[in-house]
Amino acid sequence: MLTIKNLHAAVEGTPILRGINLEVKPGEVHAIMGPNGSGKSTLASVLAGREEYEVTEGEVIFKGKDLLDLAPEDRAREGVFLAFQYPVEIPGVSSTNFLRTALNQVREYRGQEPLDAVKFLSLMKEKMKLVEIDQKLLSRSLNEGFSGGEKKRNEIFQMAMLEPTLSILDETDSGLDIDALRIVSNGVNKLKSPDTATIVVTHYQRLLEYIVPDFVHVLYKGQIVKSGTKDLALELEAKGYDWIKEEVDAAV
Amino acid sequence: MSKDNQILEEFTSKEYEHGWSVNYEADEAPLGLNEEIIRWISAKKEEPQWLLDWRLKAFRAWEAMEEPEWANVTYPKVDFQKLRYYSAPKQTKKPKSLDEIDPELLAIYERLGISLNEQKRLQGIAVDAVLDSVSVATTFKGTLAKLGIVFCSFSEAVKEHPELVKKYLGSVVPMTDNYYAALNSAVFSDGSFCYIPKGVRCPMELSTYFRINAANTGQFERTLIVAEDESYVSYLEGCTAPQRDENQLHAAVVEIYAGAHAEVKYSTVQNWFPGDKDGKGGIYNFVTKRGICAGDHSKISWTQVETGSAVTWKYPSCILKGDNSIGEFYSVAVTNNMQQADTGTKMIHIGKNTKSRIVSKGISAGKSQNSYRGQVQVMKRASNARNFSQCDSLLMGDRCGAHTFPYIDIQNPSAKVEHEATTSKIGEDQIFYCNQRGISTEDAVALIVNGYAKEVLNQLPMEFAVEAQKLLALTLEGSVG
Ligand SMILES: Nc1ncnc2c1ncn2[C@@H]1O[C@H](COP(=O)(O)OP(=O)(O)OP(=O)(O)O)[C@@H](O)[C@H]1O
Numbered sequence: 001m002l003t004i005k006n007l008h009a010a011v012e013g014t015p016i017l018r019g020i021n022l023e024v025k026p027g028e029v030h031a032i033m034g035p036n037g038s039g040k041s042t043l044a045s046v047l048a049g050r051e052e053y054e055v056t057e058g059e060v061i062f063k064g065k066d067l068l069d070l071a072p073e074d075r076a077r078e079g080v081f082l083a084f085q086y087p088v089e090i091p092g093v094s095s096t097n098f099l100r101t102a103l104n105q106v107r108e109y110r111g112q113e114p115l116d117a118v119k120f121l122s123l124m125k126e127k128m129k130l131v132e133i134d135q136k137l138l139s140r141s142l143n144e145g146f147s148g149g150e151k152k153r154n155e156i157f158q159m160a161m162l163e164p165t166l167s168i169l170d171e172t173d174s175g176l177d178i179d180a181l182r183i184v185s186n187g188v189n190k191l192k193s194p195d196t197a198t199i200v201v202t203h204y205q206r207l208l209e210y211i212v213p214d215f216v217h218v219l220y221k222g223q224i225v226k227s228g229t230k231d232l233a234l235e236l237e238a239k240g241y242d243w244i245k246e247e248v249d250a251a252v
Numbered sequence: 253m254s255k256d257n258q259i260l261e262e263f264t265s266k267e268y269e270h271g272w273s274v275n276y277e278a279d280e281a282p283l284g285l286n287e288e289i290i291r292w293i294s295a296k297k298e299e300p301q302w303l304l305d306w307r308l309k310a311f312r313a314w315e316a317m318e319e320p321e322w323a324n325v326t327y328p329k330v331d332f333q334k335l336r337y338y339s340a341p342k343q344t345k346k347p348k349s350l351d352e353i354d355p356e357l358l359a360i361y362e363r364l365g366i367s368l369n370e371q372k373r374l375q376g377i378a379v380d381a382v383l384d385s386v387s388v389a390t391t392f393k394g395t396l397a398k399l400g401i402v403f404c405s406f407s408e409a410v411k412e413h414p415e416l417v418k419k420y421l422g423s424v425v426p427m428t429d430n431y432y433a434a435l436n437s438a439v440f441s442d443g444s445f446c447y448i449p450k451g452v453r454c455p456m457e458l459s460t461y462f463r464i465n466a467a468n469t470g471q472f473e474r475t476l477i478v479a480e481d482e483s484y485v486s487y488l489e490g491c492t493a494p495q496r497d498e499n500q501l502h503a504a505v506v507e508i509y510a511g512a513h514a515e516v517k518y519s520t521v522q523n524w525f526p527g528d529k530d531g532k533g534g535i536y537n538f539v540t541k542r543g544i545c546a547g548d549h550s551k552i553s554w555t556q557v558e559t560g561s562a563v564t565w566k567y568p569s570c571i572l573k574g575d576n577s578i579g580e581f582y583s584v585a586v587t588n589n590m591q592q593a594d595t596g597t598k599m600i601h602i603g604k605n606t607k608s609r610i611v612s613k614g615i616s617a618g619k620s621q622n623s624y625r626g627q628v629q630v631m632k633r634a635s636n637a638r639n640f641s642q643c644d645s646l647l648m649g650d651r652c653g654a655h656t657f658p659y660i661d662i663q664n665p666s667a668k669v670e671h672e673a674t675t676s677k678i679g680e681d682q683i684f685y686c687n688q689r690g691i692s693t694e695d696a697v698a699l700i701v702n703g704y705a706k707e708v709l710n711q712l713p714m715e716f717a718v719e720a721q722k723l724l725a726l727t728l729e730g731s732v733g
Pocket residue numbers: 011012016034035036037038039040041042043052085
């Protein structure tokens with residue numbers, strides 16, 4: 001589904017990603033861990049098409065297409081979804097209105113009819129249950145004044161509405177209370193299918209108890225320096241990153 | 253290059269949609285302005301002597317006045333002797349129904365998306381259409397007449413209801429109020445007149461569409477709305493003008509009178525030709541709009557969505573004379589390319605317990621300049637006066653400007669006046685967030701801008717709100733990649 005080959009990216013001339021290689025197949029869950037500032041969010045942003053990040057080398061193939069060639073909105077319409085680490089506030093625009101605009105543009109791209117108000121609302125109701133999100137939150141301005149946890153939950157609600165093929169969750173667990181973590185993870189699990197894949201960026205093993213990864217990768221200084229199974233996450237939880245940093249830094 | 257800058261670079265302002273003009277035989281005044289011309293206009297309109305005298309008095313006052321220069325706008329001086337002050341579509345006799353209207357005139361409205369027939373049939377809006385200087389059609393008169401409501405062209409009101417016109421004309425905006433109001437008083441061509449009798453709630457939105465057509469014709473409408481005690485009316489004004497190379501002057505006067513417990517809502521959507529992206533052409537819009545809450549517990553509410561004109565100079569105001577009266581001003585002003593807008597309001601608190609609310613949302617893009625100028629005045633007698641002002645500015649790119657000039661003058665210590673102001677930039681991160689959900693950049697801008705202006709748009713009647721939303725999007729279209 002997704003193939004990342006030797007991906008290099010820079011911000012304002014400073015290289016941040018330095019040769020990422022990753023293969024994600026349908027049905028898989030990949031966890032990406034790594035110390036602060038190692039480039040996890042940068043990788044997510046590059047995949048989603050954020051303009052400040054300049055790709056200097058490498059390629060990304062998504063469902064047979066050159067992902068880097070597509071505009072950000074077209075990547076989304078092709079099925080790439082990014083749950084933001086810091087969701088953005090849009091005053092005066094309700095989640096409902098926002099999502100309806102988004103969903104209908106995605107549908108148009110896929111050659112589907114737009115959803116009328118009735119169908120849209122019933123779809124919303126169905127998906128609201130999945131992440132146990134309150135209607136009241138959705139009629140407020142998008143993310144404005146939302147608590148940290150509410151913002152994250154709203155990201156997963158949007159994911160449920162848009163039904164992406166590849167979801168990238170950037171620290172969706174941070175800010176969630178214990179119950180919310182369980183609810184949101186359950187939601188993500190219910191949305192999984194043999195045709196979809198998930199990349200979860202997290203600092204904590206706890207999330208991975210709910211969303212069980214097939215692979216765990218450690219990103220450090222813009223490279224994937226170690227990959228393993230979910231046991232690697234347990235090991236990191238116990239030992240921290242120093243041993244990996246030492247290994248890598250010694251090799252340089 | 254950051255995305256903001258790129259948005260700017262790609263500011264290829266869409267050509268103005270309503271830019272065309274129709275050839276019809278105009279019955280027009282010679283160029284220039286002098287007493288003779290004023291007599292000519294008055295005679296052409298078969299006006300009574302008192303009105304001619306009133307015009308002449310205004311003209312003499314205007315001659316002694318100086319063009320104001322305090323507004324934050326710059327434009328080449330208007331040569332008033334090179335303008336034509338009257339231009340009417342030629343018609344042999346007065347139309348009795350829509351069927352008798354010149355089909356070419358009707359076609360203009362069709363192209364503007366306002367079919368009178370459609371309006372009449374579907375929307376239940378009474379439309380008094382002003383083309384250049386003469387009202388060409390008035391609909392729904394019958395329904396309104398039954399309630400004692402008068403809604404007609406100004407010229408017709410002069411003929412049919414001279415006592416009302418005489419009583420209220422110039423009572424809210426005196427002929428010598430300001431340079432442009434004096435000019436208007438001298439040469440006003442036509443406009444709308446609306447009278448709601450005591451205790452009557454007008455059952456439909458009253459609507460006027462203005463349009464400037466003949467080249468070099470200054471348009472000087474005069475609107476007078478009188479709402480007697482305990483009455484209610486919602487009045488809509490929409491404007492478009494075809495594209496021209498020379499700047500066209502527009503100096504209208506709107507007067508509103510509200511009796512005790514009366515309420516008047518006045519909504520404007522203005523999209524006159526703003527000039528091309530280099531600032532060539534476009535309308536100069538110098539308008540005086542003022543309402544008086546004459547009776548206790550009366551209310552006047554101005555809502556405006558300003559997207560057009562090259563230069564806008566406009567301050568819809570409320571004189572809160574009656575005790576417990578309320579004045580409101582809700583405004584969205586968008587400027588793009590080389591447009592300049594200096595707009596705002598004045599709230600004059602005279603009565604006790606008077607309240608005013610000001611919500612101004614400026615949006616600047618391109619190299620435009622957008623200024624809010626607001627005055628809140630609390631007179632000695634106005635105990636417990638309240639004002640709340642919220643003035644927000646949204647900037648797109650870094651070559652435009654937003655300015656706020658609040659003037660506060662309080663002569664009664666019990667007054668409570670609050671002023672809030674914010675300036676924000678349309679964020680790259682907001683646009684990217686929308687993109688990431690599959691929304692194109694252009695639609696993202698429309699969504700964000702409409703969200704920003706929501707509090708004002710909510711004040712508009714439904715069908716107007718939809719039009720205004722589209723207009724905002726259209727004005728900023730091409731501003732993004
Ligand atoms: N727009 C930017 N301008 C300058 N530096 C940037 C920018 N974006 C990211 N960086 C830098 O790139 C590096 C990687 O940042 P990134 O956000 O990808 O880290 P991360 O792995 O997601 O960290 P965290 O775990 O703290 O979320 C950091 O050093 C960061 O400061």
